[in-house]
Amino acid sequence: MAKLLQKPLKLALVQLATGADKAANLAHARSKVLEATSKGANLVVLPECFNSPYGTKYFPKYAEELQPSPPSEEKSPSFHALSKLAKEARCFLVGGSIPEYGKKEDKYYNTNLTFDPEGKLLATHRKVHLFDIDIPGKIKFKESEVLSPGNQITVVDLPGYGKIGIAICYDVRFPELAMVAARKGAFLLVYPGAFNLTTGELHWTLQARARAVDNQSYVALCSPARDMNADYNAWGHSMIVDPNALVLTELDEKEGIAYADLNGDRIEEVRKGIPIYTQRRFDVYPDVSEAKVGS
Numbered sequence: 001m002a003k004l005l006q007k008p009l010k011l012a013l014v015q016l017a018t019g020a021d022k023a024a025n026l027a028h029a030r031s032k033v034l035e036a037t038s039k040g041a042n043l044v045v046l047p048e049c050f051n052s053p054y055g056t057k058y059f060p061k062y063a064e065e066l067q068p069s070p071p072s073e074e075k076s077p078s079f080h081a082l083s084k085l086a087k088e089a090r091c092f093l094v095g096g097s098i099p100e101y102g103k104k105e106d107k108y109y110n111t112n113l114t115f116d117p118e119g120k121l122l123a124t125h126r127k128v129h130l131f132d133i134d135i136p137g138k139i140k141f142k143e144s145e146v147l148s149p150g151n152q153i154t155v156v157d158l159p160g161y162g163k164i165g166i167a168i169c170y171d172v173r174f175p176e177l178a179m180v181a182a183r184k185g186a187f188l189l190v191y192p193g194a195f196n197l198t199t200g201e202l203h204w205t206l207q208a209r210a211r212a213v214d215n216q217s218y219v220a221l222c223s224p225a226r227d228m229n230a231d232y233n234a235w236g237h238s239m240i241v242d243p244n245a246l247v248l249t250e251l252d253e254k255e256g257i258a259y260a261d262l263n264g265d266r267i268e269e270v271r272k273g274i275p276i277y278t279q280r281r282f283d284v285y286p287d288v289s290e291a292k293v294g295s
């Protein structure tokens with residue numbers, strides 16, 4: 001059987017310090033992605049809302065059309081900056097997420113763009129599960145006041161390596177989505193995300209390790225750095241977890257880059273030791289992996 005991850009891959013998560021200036025955020029992301037590839041990273045991930053502050057009042061102001069017709073660098077600066085950067089850095093680039101304006105639908109989305117080392121767009125993932133929570137005395141957040149959800153599970157092939165599943169932040173809390181991506185052959189589940197000081201401590205690591213142990217796949221969560229002057233205080237702690245739910249690397253709350261070397265043999269070893277992959281009972285419960293995926 002072909003390996004899920006065909007050759008070793010160096011993964012880097014850029015825990016970016018972001019601010020209110022979109023052009024400055026894009027320039028800063030460029031320097032950190034180039035730093036990661038100078039250390040040998042083949043796949044680099046940016047955080048959720050890396051080009052803007054995170055908050056419903058900011059989404060319309062920062063939103064861009066991703067495929068304006070005719071194509072326009074002015075209308076989609078982040079799309080073009082990410083494409084150029086992937087090509088310059090010669091890496092696969094999971095471009096965190098950015099607020100998107102879908103002109104056709106007249107709706108806003110929280111959207112990831114992923115590029116190959118030639119700068120070609122490989123995948124577009126619109127956050128499927130919007131972050132609508134209300135924890136009295138702690139945090140209330142309602143993305144659905146402004147955003148619309150995406151409707152697709154995203155699995156993308158990185159030629160020469162294998163498939164990865166991509167979803168955004170709150171999506172990590174829905175094991176079905178991860179399970180479908182993993183059962184479609186993803187060796188890694190990637191989540192640009194921005195948990196906060198209430199949910200981060202309790203659930204960030206738990207969710208990462210849970211998705212890894214459920215699926216015996218690598219899991220990566222990439223957060224912005226924490227900014228206590230911002231309206232939303234991100235948890236930070238970007239981390240990479242192995243297929244046996246072991247935390248391979250974890251940052252603190254400050255800006256930084258987390259690296260790990262991923263290896264297909266490790267996935268096989270873990271799945272051989274605890275063979276849940278061949279022990280599922282679809283005569284007892286439904287097989288969620290029959291769901292459709294896109295990229």
Ligand SMILES: NC(=O)CC(=O)C(=O)O
Pocket residue numbers: 130131168169170171173193194195196199200
């Ligand atoms: N920001 C999110 O989408 C999710 C989050 O912070 C949480 O689930 O907690």
